[in-house]
Amino acid sequence: MSLLPVAEAQARLLVKVRPVADYETVTLSDASRRVLATDLPARLTQPPFNASAMDGYAIRHADLSAPNTSLKVIGVSAAGHAFDGSVAEGEAVRIFTGAPLPEGADSVLLQEDVEATGDGSIRSTYPVRAGQHMRRRGQDFVDGEIVLPHGTVMDFTRLTVAAAMNHATLTVFRRPLVAILATGDELLPPGAIPGPSQILASSTFGIAALARQAGADILDLGIAPDDSAAITAAVERARDAGADVIVTLGGASVGDHDLVQATLVAAGMQLDFWRIAMRPGKPLMVGSLGLAHVLGLPGNPVSSLVCGILFLEPLIRKLASLPPIQRAATSLTATPLAANNQRQDYLRATLSRSPDGGWSAEPFGKQDSSMMKIFAQADCLIVRPPNAPAMPAGMPCPILLLRPDLQG
Numbered sequence: 178m179s180l181l182p183v184a185e186a187q188a189r190l191l192v193k194v195r196p197v198a199d200y201e202t203v204t205l206s207d208a209s210r211r212v213l214a215t216d217l218p219a220r221l222t223q224p225p226f227n228a229s230a231m232d233g234y235a236i237r238h239a240d241l242s243a244p245n246t247s248l249k250v251i252g253v254s255a256a257g258h259a260f261d262g263s264v265a266e267g268e269a270v271r272i273f274t275g276a277p278l279p280e281g282a283d284s285v286l287l288q289e290d291v292e293a294t295g296d297g298s299i300r301s302t303y304p305v306r307a308g309q310h311m312r313r314r315g316q317d318f319v320d321g322e323i324v325l326p327h328g329t330v331m332d333f334t335r336l337t338v339a340a341a342m343n344h345a346t347l348t349v350f351r352r353p354l355v356a357i358l359a360t361g362d363e364l365l366p367p368g369a370i371p372g373p374s375q376i377l378a379s380s381t382f383g384i385a386a387l388a389r390q391a392g393a394d395i396l397d398l399g400i401a402p403d404d405s406a407a408i409t410a411a412v413e414r415a416r417d418a419g420a421d422v423i424v425t426l427g428g429a430s431v432g433d434h435d436l437v438q439a440t441l442v443a444a445g446m447q448l449d450f451w452r453i454a455m456r457p458g459k460p461l462m463v464g465s466l467g468l469a470h471v472l473g474l475p476g477n478p479v480s481s482l483v484c485g486i487l488f489l490e491p492l493i494r495k496l497a498s499l500p501p502i503q504r505a506a507t508s509l510t511a512t513p514l515a516a517n518n519q520r521q522d523y524l525r526a527t528l529s530r531s532p533d534g535g536w537s538a539e540p541f542g543k544q545d546s547s548m549m550k551i552f553a554q555a556d557c558l559i560v561r562p563p564n565a566p567a568m569p570a571g572m573p574c575p576i577l578l579l580r581p582d583l584q585g
């Protein structure tokens with residue numbers, strides 16, 4: 178059976194994805210990294226009044242045309258406590274940052290540039306520019322202006338302006354729901370005491386974390402034994418919960434106990450493709466069950482996680498209306514690389530900075546897809562395209578960063 182090239186498999190998966198259109202209302206505190214489902218207009222004008230940008234004195238610029246003019250201080254305007262009056266010729270009002278500029282005033286003297294002349298008057302010791310240190314009403318945004326268009330990904334700057342525009346809640350797209358099912362008679366949850374021939378179901382946790390980081394909610398379906406009825410029952414739970422993606426772990430290959438594909442097809446899954454020209458991850462299976470996308474990930478934990486990065490993460494990002502996570506980078510290889518066969522290879526490697534500031538990637542000597550420790554120690558995957566020729570040390574090669582938010 179021929180193997181599908183990775184890029185073709187990714188394209189075939191993503192072309193069918195329709196972003197989640199349902200939306201929900203969340204408070205601002207829960208809105209970080211959520212995607213706006215509507216345009217967000219300002220509900221007020223900011224600043225709502227001409228305001229002082231400095232601590233000092235509100236004055237009329239025209240009053241200072243003659244040198245050494247002294248101005249009588251007639252009151253105080255503080256943030257939250259406007260001066261209830263206006264500034265007439267020869268007058269000034271003590272003012273603080275953020276306070277409304279009184280009627281009649283058009284400029285602010287910095288208090289450091291002022292000296293007292295006795296009897297409650299002041300004089301500027303520095304040249305004054307008309308309109309200085311004043312924030313004009315509406316210079317930030319005006320009532321009704323669409324400041325954040327729909328599709329905006331909320332973050333610290335956008336949450337701040339949303340709050341300033343007087344939105345306590347936001348309408349955001351629902352997060353995609355990813356249901357995860359581990360399969361295998363040999364599996365136990367972490368914390369259990371494994372008997373002979375048992376192991377712990379580990380990749381559920383990595384896949385759940387990857388999916389959450391990508392913007393999904395998780396439904397953990399636990400562990401199903403190698404039994405069609407148990408797998409079918411778990412998948413029914415995912416469908417009842419409205420999962421957008423059903424991820425199975427293990428049982429994807431060709432062994433007598435690899436029941437996942439046949440069971441899902443019997444449950445109504447349309448198989449799209451199976452078996453990819455990649456290492457690890459060859460037995461990856463992709464299909465759909467009703468409206469849900471189905472990803473059958475291989476059981477070896479490294480294979481599951483590499484398929485998670487290459488297929489599940491982009492699928493979630495598109496469902497969630499989020500931009501792809503940029504993992505692709507280039508590094509020099511610290512060691513020679515062997516010629517590759519027809520499967521695109523993803524070598525677990527550590528990264529260090531080379532003297533010119535670029536990356537240098539050193540692959541681990543053994544690359545077995547069951548070895549979780551070296552994957553946890555790795556910083557990147559070196560991508561070896563199909564049939565790539567042998568490469569000496571010091572040559573540039575494509576890599577995928579495992580922690581792009583920490584490795585920029």
Ligand SMILES: Nc1nc2c(c(=O)[nH]1)N[C@H]1C(S)=C(S)[C@@H](COP(=O)(O)OP(=O)(O)OC[C@H]3O[C@@H](n4cnc5c(N)ncnc54)[C@H](O)[C@@H]3O)O[C@H]1N2
Nearest residue numbers: 359378379380381426427428429430435459475476477480
């Ligand atoms: N004759 C062939 N045998 C295999 C082929 C093949 O093409 N022909 N492909 C191999 C490749 S490549 C992979 S990858 C594995 C994956 O196969 P499965 O998806 O069927 O995985 P399992 O057999 O169920 O498990 C493999 C391995 O992983 C452990 N496992 C399973 N689930 C988990 C989990 N949730 N957490 C941690 N570890 C898990 C399981 O105990 C096995 O040790 O097939 C090769 N065989």
Ligand code: MOO
Nearest residue numbers: 457458459480546
């Ligand atoms: O593809 Mo398997 O994932 O090589 O171990």
